[in-house]
Amino acid sequence: MSNESVKVWDIMVRVFHWSLAIFFLLAYVTGDELETMHAYIGYIIIGLLGFRVIWGIVGTRYARFTDFIYSPQTIMAYLKSLLTSSPKHYLGHNPAGGAMVIVMILFLTLVSWSGLKAYEAEGKGPLASTEISVVSTAVADDWYEDDHRHGHRGEDDFWEDIHEFIVNFMLLLVFVHLGGVLVSSVLHRENLVRSMVTGRKNKQAEV
Numbered sequence: 001m002s003n004e005s006v007k008v009w010d011i012m013v014r015v016f017h018w019s020l021a022i023f024f025l026l027a028y029v030t031g032d033e034l035e036t037m038h039a040y041i042g043y044i045i046i047g048l049l050g051f052r053v054i055w056g057i058v059g060t061r062y063a064r065f066t067d068f069i070y071s072p073q074t075i076m077a078y079l080k081s082l083l084t085s086s087p088k089h090y091l092g093h094n095p096a097g098g099a100m101v102i103v104m105i106l107f108l109t110l111v112s113w114s115g116l117k118a119y120e121a122e123g124k125g126p127l128a129s130t131e132i133s134v135v136s137t138a139v140a141d142d143w144y145e146d147d148h149r150h151g152h153r154g155e156d157d158f159w160e161d162i163h164e165f166i167v168n169f170m171l172l173l174v175f176v177h178l179g180g181v182l183v184s185s186v187l188h189r190e191n192l193v194r195s196m197v198t199g200r201k202n203k204q205a206e207v
Contacts, residue, residue, distance in 0.1 A: 008091055009199040010060045012051075017196055020048050024108075024174075028167070039119055046112045049105060062091070068098030075099055087187050091201060094184065100177050107173060111166050118159035 009017075023045050030038040056065040068090075070078075078095040081087040088094075093101060119125035185192045195201045 004203045005200045006091070006203045007199055008062050008201045009196060010063060011199065012055055012059065013063045014196055014199055016048055016052050016055070020045065020052075020108075023048070024170075028171070031167070039115075039125065042112060042115050045108065049108055049112065052105065062093070065102075068093035068095075068101065070095040070098060082183070082187055089188055091203065096180060097184065100173070100180060104170070104173055104177065107166060107170050111163065111170055114159055114163035114166055118163045121159050 023041050027038055027041045027045060030041060055063050058064075061067055075095040078088055078090075092098075116125055116127050120127035122128075181192050184190075190202055
């Protein structure tokens with residue numbers, strides 16, 4: 001096994017990764033009490049996702065989707081190799097890690113969309129029409145109270161519930177991701193957290 005250190009993650013991938021982690025955490029802790037700040041953090045996350053999609057097409061080798069999108073058969077073969085004494089090593093994202101990247105991007109997109117819809121239902125945000133946005137707070141409150149008086153759930157309640165559900169599922173994916181990083185680091189004898197800071201990994205037998 002070679003201990004030669006090679007550059008894998010470019011600066012754009014690393015900045016995206018840690019920025020997304022920080023802003024997702026900030027969005028989570030501001031969700032209930034700081035609505036305006038939460039919304040602006042959400043806009044930043046949408047911008048980060050948009051950048052990652054573009055960089056996944058035109059970026060450096062290991063940043064591109066073509067480098068880490070594998071068939072289900074390859075993903076299963078990799079997972080099975082983890083049970084052996086010599087699991088397959090990938091210099092970039094391994095098949096399971098690549099699949100997790102795609103799933104997390106998709107669900108973060110759903111989180112963002114449901115958040116925008118919840119904000120729109122309150123007459124706020126970029127999706128809200130001018131007609132809705134000029135409705136007075138007093139009238140909006142009357143609608144809300146009338147809905148609940150008759151046992152109806154408002155549109156904002158609906159989208160808030162959807163948003164909260166997807167956020168909680170996203171949080172589960174984050175923990176699965178962290179577990180995968182830990183397992184992969186141990187089995188492949190490499191520090192994946194450090195590599196996402198420095199951008200460098202030890203060049204083992206790549207497949």
